[in-house]
Amino acid sequence: MDKISKIIQDAVFKLFESEQTVQLSSPDPQFGDYSTNIAMQLAKTVGKNPREIADSLADKLRESGEFSEVSVAGPGFINLRVSAKNLSDLLEQSWSEKYGENKDGDGKTVIVEYPSPNVAKPYSVGHLRPGNQGWAVKRLMEATGWKVITDNHIGDYGAPFGIWVVGFLEFSDDEKLDNGGVYELGRIYIRTKQALKDEATAGERQLADQVQEWLLKLENGDTEAQEYSRRFNEISLAHIHEIMNRMRISTDLELGEAFFAPKGKQAIQDLLSKGIAIQNPDGSVIVKLDEYGIDVPFLVQKSNGTALYSTTDIATILYRESMWHPDRVIYAVGPEQQFYFTQLFALAKKLGIKTELIHLWFGMIEQINEDGTREKMSSRKGVVLMEELLDQAETRAREIVKGRDVSDEDIKKVALGAIKFSDFMADRRTNILFSWDNIFALSGFSGPYVQYAAVRVNKILRDNNPKYAETESYDFEPEKTIIMKLLDYPEVVKVSARDLEPHKVASYLYELAKDLNRYYEQTPIATGDVSDIEKQARLGILKKASHVFAHGLSLLGIEVPIRM
């Protein structure tokens, strides 16, 4: 596509001495393979009517000999056709082992933070998106020439700890905890949150005070508190790692809030001494951000002296700055924290941090109520756990392949493919309505549909041993749609990485899969009376398609099974 737009660009320059960038689009096939509305865009600056401009450009483009057909339509669209043979040559020229990747990142360093679950409760679908999309963004950064460091910023500090200890002492015991593990911790957490709520409505704050006391104890190095913290975190971390393993995501680092809390306290002292932060009479510490248009002061330390999220996050920014000098940091965190992050980023600016800080937020996962309204999924109403989701997906995948020779490994790939792909169906910011049928979709716009197309391609390649062939005499006409689609891939990766929108890769892969399924339906590859040249030429295209499938799916954290 670059090459084609460059040809037009040159023609535009020669005729009108304009450097207006040419945008190509894919029109309805009846009009052409590519089209551009450059003539309309030039009309104003050139001072001629668009139709006239289009006509003279079209003449010039015909002279170039690169197009099999050039026509002008409507108010001044230039529609172009390129022969399949030319497109095939173009693909061959731009092909490499790293087809699709680029160097846009220029070796700069980016830290991607995900999935950062809290230790307080079992891993729920609430953290599906940060983990899944965070991983995809990491992969996109890698594919576009960034040096990537990933960090699991675990929520292993702060209020949840206090809530746990209070709840554990009040509603649980050693035996229950030993038997229930992380699920018992989850129960304790929910139960205690409820008790705190009831207490608050009754105008009391006994439990709330106890929660804060335990936090203070922990910060002051009380051995009992530290022992509780160690015990609870150990249980939770093992669980988090198990789920991340099943989701096939990992991070380079795992520096949680607990790690940064002491550093945070120190950082706050520095801010105070520099006069950036202000201590209120009640002991709490704030930073004013009026000059950034934010009139709510940023609370960075509670009145009882304990740390909160902002405290540890400031320390995290400073720590990363000193360790890695990142050019960019991406936080894969839910949308509820948008305001918090605008505050945090404003403070970073105030501290002179130059790093590009990005809050990669996602639409919420909602559930549908009986009255048809939608509502955010919450622990209060009963969340779906990640473990449950993975189990169910595997069970369903297993039922489908019953009686076929499919490995357990492959079943898991399909199950995971279904879950992950469904998360990429919509734009990152769109709220997702949780439904078991959507998330396990096996046909239509779904992970398994794409995986299936890839598996078919690979099977044909395995059975037919593609080898280099002289394809000069072959016109590639039946493969034209697929070749054009394959030519689009690098641009898709580029834009997807630029916008941090993995779902664009997903849409693309679906379209490629669809084109391929249609292609098999009407074009024999290695059956019937297909000549050797045809066969090898077709296998050559399939080989490239196979690469793009594997590459694109891997950007989404999805693997291609052997059989399914």
Added chain:
RNA sequence: GCACCCGUAGCUCAGCGGAUUAGAGCAUCUGUCUUCGGAACAGAGGGUCGGCGGUUCGAAUCCGUCCGGGUGUACCA
């Protein structure tokens, strides 16, 4: 109140660096089928792109405004 997000087919969602006839999946209906693997393919019906106004030769897309829904708005994370 203010800030941000959302409103496109019965449902779930694309498209929104303007442009030739607004797309996909699911659901419904009809075909293809002794398959290089049917988790497939071909086709049908279904839309005042929330309302109004503006910019433009041209608006689902940009701007304004109103309506409806969601989220956030310092001692939670």
